[in-house]
Every structure is written in structure tokens, then in C-alpha cells.
Amino acid sequence: MRVSKAGLMVLLAFVVPLTVELRTVLAWFNVELTVLESVLVGLAVIAAIVVWATRPPKDEPSAASQ
Amino acid sequence: MSTYVDNFPEEAAIVRKAFYTSFVFLALGGVFGLIQTLHRTDFLRFMDSADYYTVLTAHGVFLVIAFTIFFLVGVFTWAVTTSLDRGLEDLRLTKLWFGLMSAGGLAAAITILSGFVGDAPILGALDADVLFTFYTPLEAHPLFYIGLVVFVIGTWVAGADWIRTWWSWRKDNPNERIPLPTFMVITTMIMWYIATLGVAIAIIVFILPWSLGLVESVNPLLTRTLFWYFGHPVVYFWLMPAYMMWYLLLPKLAGGRLFSDPLARVVFVLFLLLSTPVGIHHQYLDPGISEGFKFIAMTNTMFLLLPSFLTAFTVVASMEHGARQNGGTGYLSWLGALPWRDPAFTGMALAGLMFAAGGFSGMVNAGMNINYLVHNSLWVPGHFHLTVGTAVALTFMAGAYWFLPQLTGNKLWSRPLAVGQTVIWFIGMSFMSNAMHRAGLIGMPRRTAEPQYENFGFDAGVGSVAELDAQIALGGALLTVSLLLFFVVIAMTAFNGDSDYTESNSIPTPLSGPEDAPQVLDNLKLWTILAIVLVIIAYSLPLASIIDGRGLFGPGIEPFDPIPFSVVSTTLELTAEHVTGVIR
Numbered sequence: 001m002r003v004s005k006a007g008l009m010v011l012l013a014f015v016v017p018l019t020v021e022l023r024t025v026l027a028w029f030n031v032e033l034t035v036l037e038s039v040l041v042g043l044a045v046i047a048a049i050v051v052w053a054t055r056p057p058k059d060e061p062s063a064a065s066q
Numbered sequence: 067m068s069t070y071v072d073n074f075p076e077e078a079a080i081v082r083k084a085f086y087t088s089f090v091f092l093a094l095g096g097v098f099g100l101i102q103t104l105h106r107t108d109f110l111r112f113m114d115s116a117d118y119y120t121v122l123t124a125h126g127v128f129l130v131i132a133f134t135i136f137f138l139v140g141v142f143t144w145a146v147t148t149s150l151d152r153g154l155e156d157l158r159l160t161k162l163w164f165g166l167m168s169a170g171g172l173a174a175a176i177t178i179l180s181g182f183v184g185d186a187p188i189l190g191a192l193d194a195d196v197l198f199t200f201y202t203p204l205e206a207h208p209l210f211y212i213g214l215v216v217f218v219i220g221t222w223v224a225g226a227d228w229i230r231t232w233w234s235w236r237k238d239n240p241n242e243r244i245p246l247p248t249f250m251v252i253t254t255m256i257m258w259y260i261a262t263l264g265v266a267i268a269i270i271v272f273i274l275p276w277s278l279g280l281v282e283s284v285n286p287l288l289t290r291t292l293f294w295y296f297g298h299p300v301v302y303f304w305l306m307p308a309y310m311m312w313y314l315l316l317p318k319l320a321g322g323r324l325f326s327d328p329l330a331r332v333v334f335v336l337f338l339l340l341s342t343p344v345g346i347h348h349q350y351l352d353p354g355i356s357e358g359f360k361f362i363a364m365t366n367t368m369f370l371l372l373p374s375f376l377t378a379f380t381v382v383a384s385m386e387h388g389a390r391q392n393g394g395t396g397y398l399s400w401l402g403a404l405p406w407r408d409p410a411f412t413g414m415a416l417a418g419l420m421f422a423a424g425g426f427s428g429m430v431n432a433g434m435n436i437n438y439l440v441h442n443s444l445w446v447p448g449h450f451h452l453t454v455g456t457a458v459a460l461t462f463m464a465g466a467y468w469f470l471p472q473l474t475g476n477k478l479w480s481r482p483l484a485v486g487q488t489v490i491w492f493i494g495m496s497f498m499s500n501a502m503h504r505a506g507l508i509g510m511p512r513r514t515a516e517p518q519y520e521n522f523g524f525d526a527g528v529g530s531v532a533e534l535d536a537q538i539a540l541g542g543a544l545l546t547v548s549l550l551l552f553f554v555v556i557a558m559t560a561f562n563g564d565s566d567y568t569e570s571n572s573i574p575t576p577l578s579g580p581e582d583a584p585q586v587l588d589n590l591k592l593w594t595i596l597a598i599v600l601v602i603i604a605y606s607l608p609l610a611s612i613i614d615g616r617g618l619f620g621p622g623i624e625p626f627d628p629i630p631f632s633v634v635s636t637t638l639e640l641t642a643e644h645v646t647g648v649i650r
Binding site for chain 2: 004016020021032
């Protein structure tokens with residue numbers, strides 16, 4: 001893992017205010033998201049972070065290549 | 067290498083009692099927070115809307131007065147005794163202030179809660195549905211005001227207890243610099259003494275005699291102004307202990323040392339100087355105070371950003387230093403080397419992060435012209451749920467995870483659950499405060515059980531009002547879950563007697579120590595005099611003008627005791643006449 005589990009949890013928590021505020025910010029550019037669309041965007045960001053965090057660091061060989 | 071309870075068992079017992087008392091008020095205040103959230107957003111209503119004000123008063127007073135102040139007196143006792151490495155001078159005095167605070171808090175709590183039960187036997191109606199601000203002409207039972215006075219006197223005695231201990235230390239160490247934690251406590255208490263004079267005069271001279279029927283009326287603008295004279299610095303009375311914990315504990319938990327002792331001293335001196343002469347910024351929409359005085363208050367308020375920015379720099383630099391000691395590298399990658407597994411660290415770091423957002427919405431509140439857009443709207447609760455509701459409350463809860471083992475000798479029960487608790491608080495507050503800010507921007511009022519009106523609908527701009535309500539209710543529910551987890555962890559830790567906690571109570575020495583700080587920073591007499599002068603400059607003319615306009619006790623009402631008050635009144639009227647003549 002690239003970050004500790006606790007670090008990952010904090011990182012994911014930080015996505016919440018960003019997603020919530022993103023909806024307001026996008027409205028300034030006439031992009032209006034529904035609640036469902038906002039949730040989906042948030043989940044996509046969370047999934048991307050989880051994938052990134054659970055991959056081995058660059059200087060560590062992955063299990064498959066060993 | 068010993069814990070606090072090993073070194074100071076008697077003081078630890080007092081600090082434990084203060085913490086447990088604060089947690090009781092936190093639990094009560096939290097329950098009332100959930101009730102009002104669900105009622106206001108119309109998700110769950112089981113009480114009459116008239117009782118909303120009892121709930122709101124309880125939520126406000128229990129959390130921002132009782133929870134915060136009981137906790138901070140515990141922290142201050144720890145800070146003074148730890149940094150001076152000596153016990154308090156006279157534990158009888160310590161027990162006295164704790165007793166006074168408890169008695170005062172209990173009296174105020176009884177009057178507030180009696181709003182639910184109607185008339186009490188013998189005493190009759192004890193109601194105190196006057197909210198945290200107890201603006202006149204809203205009137206509470208005298209016992210409410212007496213309780214507040216006794217509570218505040220308790221804090222004064224506590225300050226005397228810590229100052230006395232410091233004086234005693236100074237006799238034994240005449241050439242030593244004041245240790246930083248004690249310096250923080252003393253500057254905070256000097257600020258508190260100056261600030262509470264306003265509320266003490268408001269209650270003892272005006273509101274209490276009025277509620278007892280000794281005088282017929284009060285001057286609402288005068289009592290409001292005296293309240294806000296105290297009402298803004300009380301914010302710093304909550305915040306400065308949180309700052310203290312960020313300065314002292316965050317670097318330690320991050321594995322590093324405080325970046326700069328001198329900067330920390332400058333910050334606390336600035337708070338002593340600037341916290342009080344700014345209260346009129348809460349009264350931008352009050353008629354009867356000239357725009358010029360309000361502009362001066364706004365200017366003073368903007369200066370308050372400086373110590374907050376200095377704190378952000380110093381604390382983040384200290385955390386980065388700690389992270390790099392633990393192998394952290396890069397511009398931002400060092401963040402991953404911070405001890406996120408430690409709930410005390412995670413909670414305080416998240417609280418600090420949210421305080422930054424609260425600071426930005428606070429700048430909107432502080433600006434006279436922009437304030438008109440959000441004044442008395444739900445924006446304001448959105449703001450202070452980020453500041454006192456998170457920067458302070460989450461820091462205190464996170465701090466409790468470090469303090470309680472020090473105070474009991476018991477290991478913290480379930481670190482992962484405690485980390486989860488702090489994260490859930492952060493998420494819950496993100497939902498709630500965002501919706502509150504947005505609702506405030508569209509003009510939704512605060513302090514009402516019925517924010518919707520017939521034949522009128524708020525235009526939410528983005529989404530709908532129903533979505534904002536749902537977001538507030540979701541946030542409130544998550545905050546309640548977080549509180550429940552907090553109490554589970556605290557209770558299990560308190561009874562975790564089989565464990566053996568051995569972490570040292572020591573505070574690491576700063577990278578730049580007190581020897582780098584100019585000696586003048588420790589000249590507390592100078593700063594106290596300057597703070598008083600600034601208060602006189604900021605408040606003498608507005609108060610003289612208010613008294614000149616409406617009298618000490620309101621228009622056309624003779625004072626209860628005409629002799630002393632007429633002398634005071636005549637003097638102030640003459641002064642006010644002179645002053646307003648000069649201004650015109």
C-alpha cells in the first residue's frame with residue numbers, strides 16, 4: 001500500500017467536502033449536477049484513490065512481477 | 067518517563083472531574099443538537115415548535131459554555147502543572163473553583179431544562195428560553211443569571227489558582243522565562259478577565275436586577291453591546307486552548323518539535339490584545355451604533371487574522387518537521403508519514419483543516435458590507451459549527467484521547483474506533499456546515515423552528531431546499547453517531563483498568579526556544595495595559611453614545627437606586643454629549 005489504512009481513511013474523508021463543494025462550484029460554470037450525479041462523481045474519485053493507494057509504491061516490486 | 071497521574075495524582079483527579087463534567091454537558095448538548103436538526107428540517111418532529119427555543123438554549127449553553135470551559139480548565143491545569151513541574155499551590159482553592167463552576171453550571175442547566183416541565187414546586191416557572199446570547203428583553207428566571215455569574219466567578223478563581231502557582235514558581239526561578247504552556251494559560255486568562263467584565267456588568271448591574279423586579283427595564287442595546295464585548299472574546303477563550311493543544315501536542319504526536327516558541331508567544335499576545343475590542347462586529351445590523359464605530363470594529367477584526375495565519379504556519383511547519391523525522395519526503399508526500407493511526411493527531415489535524423474553512427466564512431462575517439447578506443441567516447451557525455463546533459470541539463475530543471490515558475494510567479481503548487470517530491465528525495460537519503452556509507446565502511433564517519413560510523419559497527440556486535435540509539439532517543445524524551462512538555471509547559478507556567499506559571507526559575523542547583524570543587514578550591503588565599487601552603479606545607465612545615441615546619436603563623425608566631446611578635449616568639451623559647459633539 002502507498003499509504004497506511006488510517007491515512008487512506010482520512011484521504012477518503014477529505015473527498016466528501018470536495019465533492020459537496022464541487023457541485024456548487026460547477027454550477028458557476030452552468031454545469032448542474034443532481035445529487036445522484038454528485039454521489040457517482042464522489043464514488044468514482046474514491047475508487048480511483050483506493051486503486052492508487054492499494055497499488056505497491058514505485059520503488060517496491062508488485063507481487064505479480066516477483 | 068512517567069504519566070501525568072504518576073506525577074500529580076491530586077491534580078489529575080480534578081482534571082478528570084472537569085473532563086467528565088464537560089462530557090456530560092457534551093452529551094446533553096449533542097442530544098439537543100440532533101433534536102433541533104431533525105425538527106427544523108422537518109424529518110422528525112415530536113415536540114411543539116415553541117419548545118424549540120428551550121432545545122436551542124440548551125444546545126448552545128451546554129456546548130459553548132459548559133462543555134468547552136469545563137474541558138479547558140482541565141487542560142489549563144494540566145498545562146500549568148506540567149510546564150512548571152509543580153503541583154497547584156492550594157488544592158482547596160482548586161476544589162473551590164471547581165465547586166463554583168459546577169454549582170453555577172447546574173443552576174443554569176436546571177433553569178434551562180425546566181422549560182420542558184412547566185412550573186416547579188415552590189419556585190414556580192424557572193424558564194430560561196433566552197438562547198446563548200440572552201438578549202433582553204427576553205427574560206430568564208434570576209437563577210439562570212445567578213448560575214452564569216457563579217460559573218464565571220469559578221473561572222476567575224481558577225485563573226487566580228494558576229497565576230498563584232506561577233508566581234510561586236517565579237520566586238524559585240527568578241531569571242527563567244515563563245514556560246510556554248503557562249504563558250499561554252496566563253495570557254488567555256488575562257484576556258478572559260478583561261472580557262468577562264462586560265458580561266458581569268451586563269448581568270449584575272442590569273439584567274439580574276431587572277429579572278428580580280428591582281428595576282423596571284433595561285436598555286437592550288446597552289446589554290447587547292456588553293454581551294458582545296464578552297461574546298467575541300469568549301470565542302477565543304474556546305479557541306486558545308485548542309491552539310495550545312495544536313502547538314504543544316500536534317508536534318509531539320507527529321514525532322517532532324514545535325517550530326518556534328517565539329512565534330507562539332507572539333500569537334498569544336496578539337490574541338490578548340485583539341480579542342476584545344472587536345465585539346461590535348456582531349452588531350453590524352444593530353440600530354443605535356454609528357457606522358463609524360462599526361467600521362473601527364471591522365478593522366480591528368481583520369487584524370485578528372494575523373495570529374491565525376501565524377498559527378497555521380507554525381503548526382504545519384512543526385508537523386512537517388515531525389513527518390520528515392519519520393522519513394517523510396517531497397513537497398507533499400511527507401503528509402503520508404504523519405501518524406494518522408493516532409486518533410489524537412488525526413482529530414486535531416482535521417479540526418485544524420476545518421478551522422481554515424471556518425476562517426474564510428468568518429472573514430465574510432467580519433466584512434461590514436458582506437455581513438449584511440448573511441446576518442442572522444443560517445450562514446452564521448454554518449460558520450460557528452466549523453469553528454467552535456469542529457476546530458474546538460473536535461480538538462477537545464481528540465485531545466481527550468491523549469489526555470485520558472495520562473490522567474488515568476489506562477491505555478486508550480480501540481484506537482481504530484477513535485480514529486473513525488474523528489473522521490465521521492469531519493464528514494458529518496462537511497455535510498451540515500456546507501448546507502447551512504448555502505441556506506444562509508439564500509436568506510434562510512437562523513434561530514427558528516419554522517424556516518419555511520406560506521406562499522414563499524427560497525430559491526436554492528443549486529439543487530433544492532429539500533436537498534439542503536436532507537444534507538443538514540444527514541450531517542446531524544453522522545455527528546450524533548460520532549458522539550456515541552466518542553462516549554463508548556471514553557467510557558471503555560476510563561474503565562480499562564487492566565491496561566498499563568506508560569507514555570511520558572513530557573513536552574518536547576521547541577526548535578527555536580524561548581531564548582530566541584524577545585524578553586518584552588514576557589512583559590505581561592505591558593500587554594495587559596495595552597489590551598485595556600485598546601478596549602477603552604474601541605468601546606468608550608460607542609458605550610457613551612448608547613447611554614446618551616437611551617439611558618442606562620432604557621428610555622423613560624428611572625433606575626432602581628437613583629443616587630449612585632444618577633451620578634454615573636450624569637457623568638456618562640456629559641461625557642457622551644461632549645464626545646458626540648466632537649464627532650459631529
